[in-house]
Structures are given as structure tokens and as C-alpha cells.
Amino acid sequence: MTDGARTVAVTARNLTVKYGGVVALDNVCLDIAEGDYLGIIGPNGGGKTTLLKSILGMIRPSEGEIRIYGKNPSDAGGIVGYVPQVASMNKTFPASVREVVAMAKLRPEIMFFHKYTPVELEAADLAMEKAGIFDLRNKRVSELSGGQFQRMLIARAISHNPKVLLLDEPTANVDATSRTDIYDLLEKLNGSMTIVMVTHDMLAVSSQVRSLACLNVRLVYHGESEISEDMVKELYGCPIDLLAHGVPHRVLRQHKDGE
Numbered sequence: 001m002t003d004g005a006r007t008v009a010v011t012a013r014n015l016t017v018k019y020g021g022v023v024a025l026d027n028v029c030l031d032i033a034e035g036d037y038l039g040i041i042g043p044n045g046g047g048k049t050t051l052l053k054s055i056l057g058m059i060r061p062s063e064g065e066i067r068i069y070g071k072n073p074s075d076a077g078g079i080v081g082y083v084p085q086v087a088s089m090n091k092t093f094p095a096s097v098r099e100v101v102a103m104a105k106l107r108p109e110i111m112f113f114h115k116y117t118p119v120e121l122e123a124a125d126l127a128m129e130k131a132g133i134f135d136l137r138n139k140r141v142s143e144l145s146g147g148q149f150q151r152m153l154i155a156r157a158i159s160h161n162p163k164v165l166l167l168d169e170p171t172a173n174v175d176a177t178s179r180t181d182i183y184d185l186l187e188k189l190n191g192s193m194t195i196v197m198v199t200h201d202m203l204a205v206s207s208q209v210r211s212l213a214c215l216n217v218r219l220v221y222h223g224e225s226e227i228s229e230d231m232v233k234e235l236y237g238c239p240i241d242l243l244a245h246g247v248p249h250r251v252l253r254q255h256k257d258g259e
């Protein structure tokens with residue numbers, strides 16, 4: 001899909017998602033350009049994970065639609081890679097790093113009995129090399145640090161060479177060094193794939209992403225990653241939660257003398 005001169009990787013049109021009586025997303029319209037590195041911020045419960053799951057086709061919209069390169073999410077499986085929130089993962093999973101990365105495309109019911117083909121193992125090895133964890137391939141998952149675990153999840157998500165990589169809080173609960181490693185890795189990956197990252201890490205917003213979306217059930221802002229003070233006023237509905245924690249000041253441009 002193209003929009004003028006640029007190719008659009010993901011489109012959300014009038015996307016509304018409800019869980020029973022809870023409206024998680026309300027009439028969201030969003031175009032994510034190919035090659036973008038989009039940060040999604042917003043208060044807890046603002047619908048960030050729901051948007052990722054909608055792009056993945058894990059959740060069906062109540063109204064509106066999502067398109068990935070013009071396709072329905074259900075037909076775009078190979079195009080999208082997903083790094084879920086670590087909180088939703090079982091870290092005591094009885095497998096090696098290599099097996100977890102290789103099992104990316106297997107159905108859950110066969111993964112324990114599957115004999116990996118050389119092609120599958122080669123793809124896993126390549127993904128682990130890209131993610132900088134090849135040396136860890138024979139370790140048990142339970143032995144990994146928080147940062148290593150995240151890079152394993154990224155390796156798993158990129159093992160089929162997706163065009164779009166979705167990440168849900170990839171630096172939650174990792175130390176500062178691992179966070180830097182993960183951002184370096186994502187910057188490299190952005191050379192060949194569109195990245196969409198949900199984050200509460202405002203440092204990432206100011207230094208890593210190319211553009212920013214602010215979600216508080218509605219899409220309150222989508223544009224440059226540097227938010228001006230005027231925008232903050234306009235964004236009141238979203239950053240009010242962040243403002244309460246004093247965070248958006250870090251996304252604001254530094255004041256020059258006399259300003």
C-alpha cells in the first residue's frame with residue numbers, strides 16, 4: 001500500500017476494540033510508514049497491547065479494520081514478528097535458547113515432539129547471531145538474565161525475517177547495560193524492518209524512536225518523537241498520567257538560554 005510517495009506498512013482505520021463493556025480502543029486511525037521506528041506511549045490501560053494484538057490478528061476489532069501491507073492480519077502471519085511482554089511469558093520453560101528461537105513458527109501442541117530440520121535450525125542460528133546471543137544457544141531458558149531473555153525473544157521474533165517487528169515493553173525489568181544493548185540491536189534491525197515498540201521508557205522516546213504515537217483509548221497524538229510544549233497541552237488526555245510522574249519533561253526539547 002502506498003500513500004503518495006511512501007509505502008505504508010500498517011494501517012488502522014476507525015479501529016474500535018471492546019472487551020465486553022470495556023472500550024480498549026476507540027476509533028483509532030493510524031498509518032505506520034515502512035521503515036518507521038514508532039514508539040507507542042500512554043497510560044496503563046490505554047490500549048497499547050490491544051493495538052499490537054489487533055495488528056497481529058489476535059484480537060478482532062469490534063469496528064474498523066487493520067491492514068498490513070494491504071492484507072488482513074490473519075493473512076499477514078509471515079510479515080509480522082512479535083515480542084510479547086515478558087510478564088506474560090513462562091521463564092522456567094524447559095528448553096534451550098536455540099529450541100525456543102527455532103520453535104517460533106510451530107504450533108504449541110507439536111513443539112515438544114518436533115524434530116527440528118536443518119533449515120529451521122539454520123534460521124534460528126542466524127537470528128541468534130543477529131540478536132547477539134549465539135553463544136547462549138545451548139543454555140536453558142531459566143538460566144538467562146532479563147536482558148538475555150529479551151534478546152532471545154527478539155531472535156525468535158525475527159527468525160522468519162518479518163517486515164514489521166512489534167515489541168511490547170522490551171526493556172521492562174532489564175538493567176541499564178542490557179537496555180542499551182537492546183536499543184542498539186533494534187536500531188540495527190530498523191535498517192531492514194519497520195519497528196513498533198510499546199514503551200514506558202521515556203529515554204527511548206527521546207533518543208531512539210523516529211516517531212511517536214500516544215494512546216489513551218483514543219489516539220491522542222501521532223507524529224514526531226520530540227513533543228513540543230504546545231503539543232503536551234493538546235495531549236492533555238494522554239500525558240496527564242505521565243505528567244503526574246513528571247516524565248514528559250524528558251521528551252521535551254531542552255530550553256535554550258532566554259527561552
Ligand SMILES: Nc1ncnc2c1ncn2[C@@H]1O[C@H](COP(=O)(O)OP(=O)(O)OP(=O)(O)O)[C@@H](O)[C@H]1O
Pocket residue numbers: 019022023024042043044045046047048049050051
Ligand atoms: N482480555 C481482556 N479482557 C478484558 N479486558 C481486557 C483484556 N485485555 C485488556 N483489557 C482491558 O482493556 C484495556 C486496555 O488494556 P491494554 O492491556 O491494551 O492496555 P495497555 O496500554 O497495554 O496497558 P499497560 O501499560 O498497563 O500494559 C484495559 O482497561 C484492560 O483492563
